[in-house]
Amino acid sequence: MSSVPLELRAVERRYKTEAGTLAVLKGAELALQAGEIVALVAPSGTGKSTLLHLAGLLERPDGGEVFVEGKAAGTLSDDARTAIRRNTIGFVYQFHHLLPEFSALENVVLPQLAAGVGRPEAKARGEELLKQFGLGERLDHRPGKLSGGEQQRVAIARALANAPKVLLADEPTGNLDVATAELVFSELLREARDRGLAALIATHNPALAARMDRVVTLKDGKIAAG
Numbered sequence: 001m002s003s004v005p006l007e008l009r010a011v012e013r014r015y016k017t018e019a020g021t022l023a024v025l026k027g028a029e030l031a032l033q034a035g036e037i038v039a040l041v042a043p044s045g046t047g048k049s050t051l052l053h054l055a056g057l058l059e060r061p062d063g064g065e066v067f068v069e070g071k072a073a074g075t076l077s078d079d080a081r082t083a084i085r086r087n088t089i090g091f092v093y094q095f096h097h098l099l100p101e102f103s104a105l106e107n108v109v110l111p112q113l114a115a116g117v118g119r120p121e122a123k124a125r126g127e128e129l130l131k132q133f134g135l136g137e138r139l140d141h142r143p144g145k146l147s148g149g150e151q152q153r154v155a156i157a158r159a160l161a162n163a164p165k166v167l168l169a170d171e172p173t174g175n176l177d178v179a180t181a182e183l184v185f186s187e188l189l190r191e192a193r194d195r196g197l198a199a200l201i202a203t204h205n206p207a208l209a210a211r212m213d214r215v216v217t218l219k220d221g222k223i224a225a226g
């Protein structure tokens with residue numbers, strides 16, 4: 001039986017603030033099956049980004065455990081976590097986070113090189129992905145020369161470059177106008193579905209959330225049905 005792509009068990013996260021300790025996550029539980037696209041809709045400040053960062057192994061929880069493809073990540077070294085993140089998880093942020101001094105193509109090639117893919121193969125795959133997103137004529141453009149929608153498409157292509165099993169997105173179209181957001185979101189959804197990814201996508205947009213398979217929210221530091 002294949003393992004669950006992503007699972008959070010009793011995950012806790014606390015931040016130290018000047019006012020004391022802020023408990024943001026207090027036992028969050030979530031399992032994403034392959035091919036399941038889940039919307040995370042919750043008010044600002046409830047911990048959506050925190051949850052996504054923990055799920056993406058960018059940070060470590062203060063309690064509980066994150067499992068990626070059935071493997072507990074908590075006891076792994078930073079290097080081992082980086083390898084999982086690189087090979088298994090794709091991350092899309094609200095602001096593209098592309099490297100400004102590199103072309104669109106290089107931004108999609110670099111994570112593949114880091115994962116050990118040879119340059120010719122990485123380049124071919126990068127071109128194919130960017131063409132899929134309608135950016136075949138924009139391969140050599142730097143991010144600053146691209147529109148907001150184009151930048152986000154490159155960011156999505158980059159997230160998919162290493163053929164992840166899990167896609168995590170934090171307000172991936174939150175920075176775009178309504179029409180562009182709709183287009184880019186549709187492409188993101190199509191790619192996630194075509195690839196059978198397990199996806200967790202934070203959004204403030206109820207119409208976009210309704211197009212996913214299931215909606216969850218954060219209530220008092222725990223995941224609840226949305």
Ligand SMILES: Nc1ncnc2c1ncn2[C@@H]1O[C@H](COP(=O)(O)OP(=O)(O)OP(=O)(O)O)[C@@H](O)[C@H]1O
Binds near residue numbers: 015016048
């Ligand atoms: N590094 C940190 N240090 C201290 N407090 C933090 C830190 N990161 C987040 N917080 C606090 O934790 C809470 C949750 O933040 P988080 O960014 O996860 O919320 P969010 O639901 O993603 O919000 P938004 O929708 O506004 O992006 C907030 O009160 C925030 O101020």
